[in-house]
Amino acid sequence: MIIGFCLVGYASSGGGELSGEEIVRHCYYKYAGEDQSSRLVITLSDENGKSAKSEYMRLWKNYDGKDGIADKVILFGESPLDIRGVNFMRWGYTAQTGKLADQWVYLPEMNRVRRIAQRDPDNMDWGYTDEDLRIRDLEEDQHRFKEIVHSDGEDFYVVESIPHHDSAYSKWVTRFSKTADWKDCAPRQVDYFDKNGELIKQQFITWKRLNGAWVWDNAVMHNLRSNVSATYQMLDTRVNVGLGDRIFSERQLRRGYPGP
Numbered sequence: 440m441i442i443g444f445c446l447v448g449y450a451s452s453g454g455g456e457l458s459g460e461e462i463v464r465h466c467y468y469k470y471a472g473e474d475q476s477s478r479l480v481i482t483l484s485d486e487n488g489k490s491a492k493s494e495y496m497r498l499w500k501n502y503d504g505k506d507g508i509a510d511k512v513i514l515f516g517e518s519p520l521d522i523r524g525v526n527f528m529r530w531g532y533t534a535q536t537g538k539l540a541d542q543w544v545y546l547p548e549m550n551r552v553r554r555i556a557q558r559d560p561d562n563m564d565w566g567y568t569d570e571d572l573r574i575r576d577l578e579e580d581q582h583r584f585k586e587i588v589h590s591d592g593e594d595f596y597v598v599e600s601i602p603h604h605d606s607a608y609s610k611w612v613t614r615f616s617k618t619a620d621w622k623d624c625a626p627r628q629v630d631y632f633d634k635n636g637e638l639i640k641q642q643f644i645t646w647k648r649l650n651g652a653w654v655w656d657n658a659v660m661h662n663l664r665s666n667v668s669a670t671y672q673m674l675d676t677r678v679n680v681g682l683g684d685r686i687f688s689e690r691q692l693r694r695g696y697p698g699p
Contacts, residue, residue: 459582459598466596466615466624468574472652472678474500476699479514479673486666494518495527496696497673500682507536509574511687515696526692527555531569534576540569545692552689567660567669570607571631571642579603587617595627609634625653639663652678 479497484490495514502508509531516522524547532538542555580600588595594617601610614628631640640662647656654676661668686697 457584457596459584459600460577462584462596462598462615462624463582463600463613464577465621467613467626469625469653470651471499471501471654472650474498474680474682475652475654475676475678476680476682477654477673477676478517479671482670482672484668484670492519493522498682498686500684500687504533504535507532507538509533513687513691524695526695528687528689528692529572530687531573534573534579540573543689543692545689550693552692568607571660585612588614593617596624608632609636647676649676649678654678 475498477497477499479495480492481495482490482492494517496517497512497514499510499512501510511530512528514527516525516527524545526545528543530541532540543552544555545552580602583599583601585597585599588597595614596617597612597614599610599612602608609632611632612630613626616624616627618624625644625646627644629642629644630638631642633639640660643659643661645656645658646653648654655671655673657673658671659668660671685691691697
């Protein structure tokens with residue numbers, strides 16, 4: 440949790456007032472590579488201190504809007520034993536399509552691939568929704584620069600984003616790291632507010648740079664209503680490995696992880 444705020448002033452490099460749109464344009468859209476391979480460790484923790492850990496091999500590919508597809512990701516269950524072979528796939532779409540993500544799961548005990556219905560964000564007590572994962576277009580939201588805060592030896596731009604169209608949230612407030620150069624800033628914390636303006640979720644992200652690409656090192660989504668947290672840790676990440684389109688298919692879900 441970021442604490443101990445103090446405000447400082449700032450102007451844009453062009454000499455005018457710094458705008459929320461300018462900050463989002465430079466700091467939100469980060470190059471993640473053409474594709475990624477990693478080991479994903481997810482830890483769920485409840486308010487009683489109990490936790491459960493699961494591990495997946497994760498393959499992700501950027502489609503950059505081709506045929507309306509933003510990206511595709513597939514997860515191959517590794518551990519614990521009861522999820523081994525339980526594999527998941529998600530296809531994300533651009534905002535212009537108006538489509539929610541398509542999702543599938545392979546259940547080895549049934550030898551069957553099933554479509555997964557989108558869950559209501561209001562009923563999710565942990566983790567990410569489709570809206571949280573989708574890369575938003577700059578014009579989808581109104582971005583307002585609020586202030587710069589100093590905390591734990593770092594400065595952060597604070598930007599409030601309000602969706603122009605229907606959303607699960609009334610707004611979200613993002614803290615972007617304030618760095619000497621625009622190319623080094625990135626989102627570090629996102630606060631999500633429900634339709635009544637109540638803070639309901641907080642996301643915290645740390646990053647690592649691999650061959651010029653920005654990838655998650657660690658991400659935490661904390662639900663303030665249920666006091667449940669989901670931590671996502673990316674290990675052994677490789678970028679630009681040349682993943683083929685055929686990997687992101689129901690056939691591969693059944694076959695399992697194709698190997699490095």
